[in-house]
Amino acid sequence: MTIREKGYSGWDGELRRGRGRWLPIFRQGIRSVFRKKYAKLVFALCSSTFVVFLAAIYIATKPELKMMAELVRMFSSDAAIFNTFYTNGFHFWMLIILSLFSGAELIADDLKFKSFSLYFARPLRKVDYLLGKLSIVYFYLLLFTLAPGVLLVLAKIIFAGSFSLQPRLLAGILLFPLLAALTMSLLALAVSSLSTSSKLTRVFIFLVYMFGNSLAEILKHVFGSDWFYLFSLQKTVEQLGVFFFGSKTGWAYPPWVAAAEMLLLSALFAFILMRRVRIAEA
Amino acid sequence: MEIIRLEQIAFSYGPVQALCDVSLNLEEGVFGLLGPNGAGKTTLIKVLLGFLKPAAGSGNILGTSLANESKHFRFDIGYMPESDSLIPGLDAVSLTAYLGELSGMPRNEAIKRAHEVLYYVGLDESRYRQVHTYSTGMKQRLKLAQALVHDPQLLLLDEPTSGMDPQGRKDMLELIHDISRKRSMSIIISSHLLADVESTCEQALIMAKGRIIARETIAHIDRAEYTPLEIKVTGEESRFFAALESRQWRIEAGERGLWRIFLPRHEPTGILFRLALDCGVQIRHFRQSRTTLEDVFMRALGENDDH
Numbered sequence: 001m002t003i004r005e006k007g008y009s010g011w012d013g014e015l016r017r018g019r020g021r022w023l024p025i026f027r028q029g030i031r032s033v034f035r036k037k038y039a040k041l042v043f044a045l046c047s048s049t050f051v052v053f054l055a056a057i058y059i060a061t062k063p064e065l066k067m068m069a070e071l072v073r074m075f076s077s078d079a080a081i082f083n084t085f086y087t088n089g090f091h092f093w094m095l096i097i098l099s100l101f102s103g104a105e106l107i108a109d110d111l112k113f114k115s116f117s118l119y120f121a122r123p124l125r126k127v128d129y130l131l132g133k134l135s136i137v138y139f140y141l142l143l144f145t146l147a148p149g150v151l152l153v154l155a156k157i158i159f160a161g162s163f164s165l166q167p168r169l170l171a172g173i174l175l176f177p178l179l180a181a182l183t184m185s186l187l188a189l190a191v192s193s194l195s196t197s198s199k200l201t202r203v204f205i206f207l208v209y210m211f212g213n214s215l216a217e218i219l220k221h222v223f224g225s226d227w228f229y230l231f232s233l234q235k236t237v238e239q240l241g242v243f244f245f246g247s248k249t250g251w252a253y254p255p256w257v258a259a260a261e262m263l264l265l266s267a268l269f270a271f272i273l274m275r276r277v278r279i280a281e282a
Numbered sequence: 283m284e285i286i287r288l289e290q291i292a293f294s295y296g297p298v299q300a301l302c303d304v305s306l307n308l309e310e311g312v313f314g315l316l317g318p319n320g321a322g323k324t325t326l327i328k329v330l331l332g333f334l335k336p337a338a339g340s341g342n343i344l345g346t347s348l349a350n351e352s353k354h355f356r357f358d359i360g361y362m363p364e365s366d367s368l369i370p371g372l373d374a375v376s377l378t379a380y381l382g383e384l385s386g387m388p389r390n391e392a393i394k395r396a397h398e399v400l401y402y403v404g405l406d407e408s409r410y411r412q413v414h415t416y417s418t419g420m421k422q423r424l425k426l427a428q429a430l431v432h433d434p435q436l437l438l439l440d441e442p443t444s445g446m447d448p449q450g451r452k453d454m455l456e457l458i459h460d461i462s463r464k465r466s467m468s469i470i471i472s473s474h475l476l477a478d479v480e481s482t483c484e485q486a487l488i489m490a491k492g493r494i495i496a497r498e499t500i501a502h503i504d505r506a507e508y509t510p511l512e513i514k515v516t517g518e519e520s521r522f523f524a525a526l527e528s529r530q531w532r533i534e535a536g537e538r539g540l541w542r543i544f545l546p547r548h549e550p551t552g553i554l555f556r557l558a559l560d561c562g563v564q565i566r567h568f569r570q571s572r573t574t575l576e577d578v579f580m581r582a583l584g585e586n587d588d589h
Contacts (some may be wrong), residue, residue, distance in 0.1 A: 011431075113368040118367045121331055122384040123386065124384060
């Protein structure tokens, strides 16, 4: 070792002792996900729905384009545009891929590499740690739901030349992605906290969605009740769209039940996370 | 300045009592925490870090109560864990700077300081390597660097030389010795290697069965109340040793027929030769040895077992 000619020297700076201790975790996580292999491919696929809807909104505002009359009729209602944008199957599955791409290893790797003792030797509380980790998945999910949703509103205003959105619809455009992304982020993190293998976590997150869908369909066909669609997160998200955008199509149960289910699931996943992190910290 | 004050701390893992009525008062300095496996060393460190909430008792770390929910005392603590703790996907600079940021350092300062501490611990040439590719010795150095990055007031080192080769171990002990020269940083080293503690610490705290059973100043160990002697005898050994035991002197069997006699300091060594003469034995080997931390450690453990 040739490096200690000068001996140990201290640091004269001032530590920040205020709030926002989770922010370094958020910043580091955003960078890590962005640098991942295939990140650009996943982001491009997640953005594809936005590009399609941007084109659709443009066409819908131009009734003179007769060859697109069917599309113009389908997108005649703003609520229908945003409901379809947020709840269409392709976009939903891309968001699942994004959630497992950005969230599967966030806690699983910390468990595997015993990073908790490094984190919690710092002035971090469990809630700071979880907030930091959650904000990473939440950020990326909102980047491909809320951000394009807002951009579509702007595009609609630009293409139509006037602002004609209802306040309720605007609230729906903002609140729908906030709630749906929160539940999906918490689910990804909760599953991530259950295993030390990020590969297993990815498979498990995927299975949660697949199994939920299959179970809901089987029970619906056996008993003939739409209530069984509550087992499917995808169907619940579709019904949440009905709740926020007031669409006439939907399942035969009150739309507010979907919103309540999403809130309950979020609370359940948050509880699992707090418990798992408490055990791991000790 | 008082850095740690613990009063009757108790903690148990279910039915297993890991800490029992631990009371401790530490001023600034370098302390070694010694004890056999299961003595409660790691549990005590976890309590000091606030990872574990004591079932009973109270304490202060750097003037802040252990019960402080926001864990403010951790701003001024650096911790080097025993396990191979890493944050994967990062190089050493990013990891050290990241943990500096989590300790409250501004980002630019944390990056600058990360380079400094990595240079200090000898990882300057491999600081841009992914940390999961590091060898055990490099990981130990990295763990020390991340503990130092925010220049804490209290450094907790859990088995700092664990898994290191002899040269690496020597380097690590030199680093700890160098850091300890900066008097504003207190250090607690938990180790099962007595030599590590003896060479770096000012005081040794010996733990057994969840209690602190002895506290010795390393500089005073040589001035203990007994003189250890190493002898080899031939002849009527049993009579000779019975005579020693009747005086209640401690005797330990060593290797290759050697015996260690702990002679009370007020007794002249010549008395041993007189006794040998009386008992008809010859002393074929005689050497006065230094009292080591191992003697103190073994004696403390022995006394604790007697109780």
